[in-house]
Amino acid sequence: MSDAYRRLPATAYRAWQMHPRWSLALRGAIAAALAWVVGLVAPMPFSEYPYYAPLGAVVATSSTLARSVRESVQAVAALLLGAAVALVVDAVLSPSVFSVALVVGVAMLCAGWSALGEMGTWVATSALFVLILGQGEETEYVGAFAGLVLVGAAIGVGVNAVRPPLPLTPSDAALDRLRDALVDQADELARWLEHHGPLAADEWEERRAGLRPTIERARAEVAQTSEASRGNPRVRRHPERTSAQAHRAEVLGVVAEGMDEVVRLLVDWERQDQEEVALGPELRPEFATALRGLAGALGRPDAEPDADGQDDPVVRFAEKVEVLPDALRASRERSARDHLVAGALVVVLRRSVDALSA
Numbered sequence: 504m505s506d507a508y509r510r511l512p513a514t515a516y517r518a519w520q521m522h523p524r525w526s527l528a529l530r531g532a533i534a535a536a537l538a539w540v541v542g543l544v545a546p547m548p549f550s551e552y553p554y555y556a557p558l559g560a561v562v563a564t565s566s567t568l569a570r571s572v573r574e575s576v577q578a579v580a581a582l583l584l585g586a587a588v589a590l591v592v593d594a595v596l597s598p599s600v601f602s603v604a605l606v607v608g609v610a611m612l613c614a615g616w617s618a619l620g621e622m623g624t625w626v627a628t629s630a631l632f633v634l635i636l637g638q639g640e641e642t643e644y645v646g647a648f649a650g651l652v653l654v655g656a657a658i659g660v661g662v663n664a665v666r667p668p669l670p671l672t673p674s675d676a677a678l679d680r681l682r683d684a685l686v687d688q689a690d691e692l693a694r695w696l697e698h699h700g701p702l703a704a705d706e707w708e709e710r711r712a713g714l715r716p717t718i719e720r721a722r723a724e725v726a727q728t729s730e731a732s733r734g735n736p737r738v739r740r741h742p743e744r745t746s747a748q749a750h751r752a753e754v755l756g757v758v759a760e761g762m763d764e765v766v767r768l769l770v771d772w773e774r775q776d777q778e779e780v781a782l783g784p785e786l787r788p789e790f791a792t793a794l795r796g797l798a799g800a801l802g803r804p805d806a807e808p809d810a811d812g813q814d815d816p817v818v819r820f821a822e823k824v825e826v827l828p829d830a831l832r833a834s835r836e837r838s839a840r841d842h843l844v845a846g847a848l849v850v851v852l853r854r855s856v857d858a859l860s861a
Contacts, residue, residue: 526668527564534560534662538655545651552647559655560662562622567731568660568667575656577622582652584619585610585629586645593634606630667735670728674748677724681755684717685762686798692766693794696787704774711766718759725752750861757858758801761851765794768851772844781844785837789830790845793852796820800859821856824849 538560542553562578565571588610596602610630614623629648637644688710695702728748732738738745772781782790800820827849831842 530662531561531564531659534564534655534659537662538658541654541658542651545654548643548647549651552644552651555648555651556655556658559652559657560659561655562625562652563656563659564663567727567733568663568735569730569733571660571663574620574622575660577619578625578656579649579653581614581619581622581625582629582649583645584613584616585626585631586633586649588613588626589630589633589637590645593638598634598638603631603634606634667731667737669731669735669737669741670724671741671744671748674721674724674728674752677721678748678751678755681717681721681759682801684714685755685758686802688714688762688766689794689798689801692769693791693798696782696791696794700784700787701773701775701777701780702769704770704776707766707770711763711770714759714763718756718763721752721755725749754858754861755801758797758855761855761858762797764851765848768844768848781842781848783834783838785834786830786845789827790848793820793823793827796823797852797855817856817859821860824852824856827852 535557538556539553542556543550545553545556559575559578563571563575565574589606592602592606592609596605607627607630610627614626616623619626632648633645637648691710692707695707725748728745732745768781773787774780796816797820799816802816827845831845831849834845835842
């Protein structure tokens with residue numbers, strides 16, 4: 504058997520971990536099938552509406568266990584609220600265009616209730632179902648409708664609880680992409696300061712904006728993993744990996760904010776169309792060296808220091824930042840130029856040092 508075939512199970516498992524949507528789809532399909540069977544064997548009048556049970560299962564099958572429970576409760580509350588709106592309107596008005604418009608209008612107002620979250624959209628759906636489909640048997644219909652959705656939601660939560668989602672792999676991948684993007688940004692900025700001098704404002708503002716989607720994607724992935732960890736028994740099997748990922752996300756978040764601030768300050772104060780710039784020829788090499796140190800510290804996050812710590816890229820980065828105040832003082836003695844922006848850059852880089860050293 505070739506190496507490619509031997510690696511196939513590991514590759515397939517990696518792909519499965521990288522795409523939580525596949526697992527979500529499988530759980531949803533299982534929960535809906537089980538709910539459909541329950542709906543069919545339920546006593547009358549529930550068995551007349553078996554399709555509402557899979558609906559509840561789909562609503563409850565979410566990307567995290569905590570969200571699954573929360574959205575199930577919100578969905579049932581939204582359905583009951585919509586049913587109540589329909590029953591009240593039906594009690595005072597006969598079925599007509601006006602009653603439909605009134606039900607939908609009131610239901611959509613109720614859908615904005617923050618306690619219902621994203622499930623608020625079910626208020627209007629429920630109200631219409633009860634008003635139109637439950638005509639003449641409103642109480643029986645509401646009981647079957649809400650009851651089956653509740654049973655289906657319970658099944659969905661149960662299926663989720665068997666193996667709760669814990670998307671550590673996608674979060675790791677998102678953080679890797681963010682780290683690589685920050686390394687590239689720091690290297691490119693250092694190269695520009697060394698070889699081109701002041702920044703081309705439009706180009707670097709575009710680069711700065713181009714980094715934001717990567718930052719936001721990483722934040723979203725980490726936030727989802729954090730939510731998935733709440734009440735998740737699988738966290739006990741991966742305590743070190745979970746805590747390490749949370750720490751790494753915090754560090755990269757600080758560095759990303761710092762990198763954004765560095766580019767912003769340089770775009771505003773070290774740009775080609777300004778006569779007096781923040782750094783000038785004297786300080787650009789010093790800051791370029793510090794930025795290369797930041798890229799090195801980010802590019803080898805698992806590097807181990809030797810006995811005196813000199814092989815640790817984070818230590819080297821810290822040393823390169825610590826020489827910047829001396830360079831600023833020497834430049835101030837030779838020039839009357841304002842060094843406030845350069846000082847602000849030092850403060851921002853020190854925050855990155857502190858985050859990487861923690």
